[in-house]
Amino acid sequence: MPVERIEAHPSARQDCGRVALQRGPVVYCLEQPDNGQNLNDVLLPARPKFTISRGKTGLLKNVSLIQATALRRNPAD
Numbered sequence: 001m002p003v004e005r006i007e008a009h010p011s012a013r014q015d016c017g018r019v020a021l022q023r024g025p026v027v028y029c030l031e032q033p034d035n036g037q038n039l040n041d042v043l044l045p046a047r048p049k050f051t052i053s054r055g056k057t058g059l060l061k062n063v064s065l066i067q068a069t070a071l072r073r074n075p076a077d
Contacts, residue, residue, distance in 0.1 A: 003050040003066055019044065021066055023052070028066055041073040 001024040008015035021028040030039050048068040055063040 003052075005044070021050075023064065023066060026064070036072075038072075038075060041075060043071040043073065044068065045071065 004022045006020045006022050006027065008018045010016065030042060032039060035042065048070070051067045053065050053067065055061050055065055
């Protein structure tokens with residue numbers, strides 16, 4: 001199943017410019033415990049290379065995980 005980028009509806013003003021990732025019926029999002037603070041500074045490239053793996057332990061054991069390289073804006077700029 002391909003990973004698709006899902007854009008927030010433009011009427012949802014608080015989510016303008018934000019995206020989620022969908023693979024099959026599952027929708028994924030970034031969270032601070034996995035990606036650090038200031039998630040608004042994370043930029044997903046237009047054509048990222050997604051890698052799918054399986055969680056190995058805990059709550060994510062055998063759950064499909066999506067990984068990609070993203071950019072992070074420097075808040076000092």
